[in-house]
Amino acid sequence: MNEIKRLYVTGYRDFELNIFKEDDAKIAIIKKVLKNRLVNYLEQGLEWVLVAGNLGTEYWAAEVVNELKSSYSKLQIATIYPFENFGEQWGEKNQVKRAYFKEKSDFVTATSYHPYKNxxxxxxxxxxxxxxxxxxxLLxxxxxxxxxxxxxxxxxxxSENKAYILEYITVDDLQNSVDYEE
Incomplete structure (x- = not known):
């Protein structure tokens, strides 16, 4: 397996998983599986986790990365937005999460320095x-x-033309994580 120094973590948005409350039990399961996968990558040399600032999987991954930083001092997180004003239209509750990405990331930028055009x-x-x-x-x-x-x-x-690793966390993986605990 190729060494992964920079890993993009993404997946379902919270609403796609029917998660509308911060105390939903599904979040703890998702974060546990994300943490296990990230620790595996960290043990093999992972240095950077990239997210795009989306709510759901990317937000939970950012929380997990920030928890892991206490044990893995070289670990850093970057938030790379797709355009400059990404998330400005979100409601008040989600603005707190948007601020979290900016405050807790080691690097923040956008790939387009213009508002959304196309x-x-x-x-x-x-x-x-x-x-x-x-x-x-990907979740x-x-x-x-x-x-x-x-x-x-x-x-x-x-990945057909480049040495690029693509790993999935599926619904079955999440279910197996729950079953394993029981």
């Missing part, structure tokens, strides 16, 4: 993330498509 900005963002990481970890299951399906498709095409 889908080309999102395609450029995806290409940037793929070309600046060694692999991706995604092809049987339950969502917004992350676009990234998954692009990452598969990208």
């Amino acid at each position: 889908p080309a900005q999102l395609r450029a963002h995806t290409q940037f993330l793929l070309s600046h990481t060694d692999g991706s970890l 995604y299951d092809a049987e339950f498509p969502g917004k992350s399906g676009y990234f998954s498709d692009d990452a598969h095409k990208f």
Whole structure:
């Protein structure tokens, strides 16, 4: 397996998982599985986790990374937004999460320094993330498509010509994590 120094973590948004409350038990399960996978990567040399500032998987991953920093001092997180004013239209509760990305990230930027204009900005963002990481970890299951399906498709095409690792956390993985505890 190729060494992964820079890993993009993404996946379902909170609403795609029917998670609407901060105390939903599903969040603890998702964070536990994310933490286990990230620790495996850290033990093999992971240095940077990249997220795009999306709510759901990316937010929970950012929380996990910030928890892991106490044990892995070289670990850093970058938030790379697809365009400059990403998330400005979110409600008050989600603005707190948007601020978390900015405050807790070691590096913050956008791939486009303009407000959203067209889908080309999102395609450029995806290409940037793929070309600046060694692999991706996706909370995604092809049987339950969502917004992350676009990234998954692009990452598969990208990996056909490059040494790029694509790892999935599926609904079954989450269920198995729960079953293992019982």
